[in-house]
Amino acid sequence: MNRLAEELNQTLSDSIAYGFLSPLGRRMYFPKGIVAQSDEAKEKAKKYNATVGLATSKGEPFYLQDIYSAFKEGVFKPSQIFNYAPGGGDKTLRALWRDSMVEKNPHLKGKKMSLPIVTSGLTHAISLTAQLFVSEGDSVVCPDLFWDNYDLIFSDLIGAKPVLFPFYGEHGGFNTEGMKKALLCVDSEYVRIILNFPNNPTGYTPSKKEAEAMVKALTEVADSGKKILVLSDDAYFGLFFEDETEKESLFAYLADAHENIFAVKGDAATKEEMVWGFRIGFLTYASKGFTDAHIDALTKKTLGMIRCTVSNCDRPGQSLVVNAMQKPLHYDEDKARVFNAMKERYEIVRNAVARHKDEKVITPYAFNSGYFMAFSTNGRDAEELRLHLLDKYQIGAINIMGHTLRLAYCSVEPEGLDEVVDTIYKAAEEIWS
Numbered sequence: 001m002n003r004l005a006e007e008l009n010q011t012l013s014d015s016i017a018y019g020f021l022s023p024l025g026r027r028m029y030f031p032k033g034i035v036a037q038s039d040e041a042k043e044k045a046k047k048y049n050a051t052v053g054l055a056t057s058k059g060e061p062f063y064l065q066d067i068y069s070a071f072k073e074g075v076f077k078p079s080q081i082f083n084y085a086p087g088g089g090d091k092t093l094r095a096l097w098r099d100s101m102v103e104k105n106p107h108l109k110g111k112k113m114s115l116p117i118v119t120s121g122l123t124h125a126i127s128l129t130a131q132l133f134v135s136e137g138d139s140v141v142c143p144d145l146f147w148d149n150y151d152l153i154f155s156d157l158i159g160a161k162p163v164l165f166p167f168y169g170e171h172g173g174f175n176t177e178g179m180k181k182a183l184l185c186v187d188s189e190y191v192r193i194i195l196n197f198p199n200n201p202t203g204y205t206p207s208k209k210e211a212e213a214m215v216k217a218l219t220e221v222a223d224s225g226k227k228i229l230v231l232s233d234d235a236y237f238g239l240f241f242e243d244e245t246e247k248e249s250l251f252a253y254l255a256d257a258h259e260n261i262f263a264v265k266g267d268a269a270t271k272e273e274m275v276w277g278f279r280i281g282f283l284t285y286a287s288k289g290f291t292d293a294h295i296d297a298l299t300k301k302t303l304g305m306i307r308c309t310v311s312n313c314d315r316p317g318q319s320l321v322v323n324a325m326q327k328p329l330h331y332d333e334d335k336a337r338v339f340n341a342m343k344e345r346y347e348i349v350r351n352a353v354a355r356h357k358d359e360k361v362i363t364p365y366a367f368n369s370g371y372f373m374a375f376s377t378n379g380r381d382a383e384e385l386r387l388h389l390l391d392k393y394q395i396g397a398i399n400i401m402g403h404t405l406r407l408a409y410c411s412v413e414p415e416g417l418d419e420v421v422d423t424i425y426k427a428a429e430e431i432w433s
Contacts, residue, residue, distance in 0.1 A: 001026070004031065012298070017262055019189070020262060021133060028304040061082040068081065076323070081315065087307055088299065089313060094118060095115070097269075112292075119283050122268040124279075124310070125267075136158060137160070137161065138188070139192070141165070141183055141186065141194075143179070147201070147233075164182075167365075183228065191226055191227070192231070193231070197232075197250070198236040201400045202367055205370070208245070218257070228261050234249050238272055251265035262287050265282075266282070269282075274334075275321060278314060341414075345409045345417060353373070356421070371411075372407065375404065375424065379403065380432055381402060
């Protein structure tokens with residue numbers, strides 16, 4: 001094992017994070033190679049800097065005019081578009097995102113956490129977490145309604161074992177008791193769980209009371225002696241449409257909830273800043289027992305993972321997001337416009353579904369947030385319904401795990417949503433009644 005990895009492991013040895021490290025996670029480190037030496041040279045090589053494999057002229061990268069001219073004149077220097085980004089991301093963006101996180105999650109104020117690390121999208125953030133902290137054969141607890149990429153990441157890439165519990169409880173809300181039982185049934189001192197709110201595919205976020213109960217349940221599991229890694233997948237954060245819905249990430253409450261809770265937050269500019277194709281995600285760590293040295297060691301291991309996979313993340317996208325956050329012209333106005341548009345579509349779908357409340361062939365799951373809602377096909381083949389909608393009515397929807405049909409109302413114009421919902425019920429009746 002590399003000496004730098006051993007040093008990081010020694011630093012983490014008295015932290016909760018150490019016991020979660022996979023064999024790869026224990027081997028990982030950020031090398032003092034080209035990137036580290038180049039960063040040092042930026043500070044000291046005032047005369048000549050011959051470290052970076054980047055073609056420059058008079059301190060700026062060479063570039064193609066056909067690309068640079070596509071950007072508004074005078075906004076960006078060539079180095080803000082064509083240069084490499086630092087391994088952990090643009091430092092200004094990381095600081096802006098941290099401040100934005102605290103503003104949106106007031107319970108984070110004053111709590112110790114890592115500076116968000118820029119990843120190549122939220123999928124990359126989840127994959128990094130899996131590779132660093134989950135080993136083959138480990139159990140990963142998850143509600144039974146989840147984004148299908150979790151299977152690919154945790155089961156197929158890592159070889160972990162899913163431990164599923166019903167997403168909804170007896171009263172129609174989040175199944176906190178089922179979550180607690182699933183965690184306690186894992187035959188290991190260390191247990192991992194991933195939670196996604198607003199949920200994909202259901203579009204459900206716990207209420208404030210439910211979130212409080214969830215934090216209490218997780219703390220009780222930690223009190224029992226189990227050590228829990230809680231990964232909050234906050235892909236659709238902020239799209240909360242009902243007053244009683246919890247508006248803060250669970251990460252905000254878990255960041256210092258218990259010494260036996262290791263809180264990890266994956267989020268992204270993807271939906272929050274509406275830059276889907278930019279692939280800019282963030283990964284943030286916190287725990288009640290973390291020191292600055294622990295956070296630094298975790299950051300270096302994560303930077304090592306980024307270095308040996310994608311090297312560094314998209315530079316022009318980061319510069320564009322920084323510019324929008326630092327020099328907003330229409331930033332708040334545009335975000336409010338999109339939120340209101342999504343809320344309008346949500347309300348149309350909610351009312352359309354309510355008109356079919358007496359129809360039992362398919363059953364809508366409770367939803368209150370995000371981009372989606374979904375129907376249970378009550379044991380019937382959702383793929384059959386999907387294909388019938390596509391072939392007969394030219395309507396596209398998604399089959400989730402064979403028993404759920406997901407409707408992404410975010411991508412349908414408001415005037416078409418009533419027809420879409422009515423047709424889904426009609427199509428289900430046609431094939432199953």
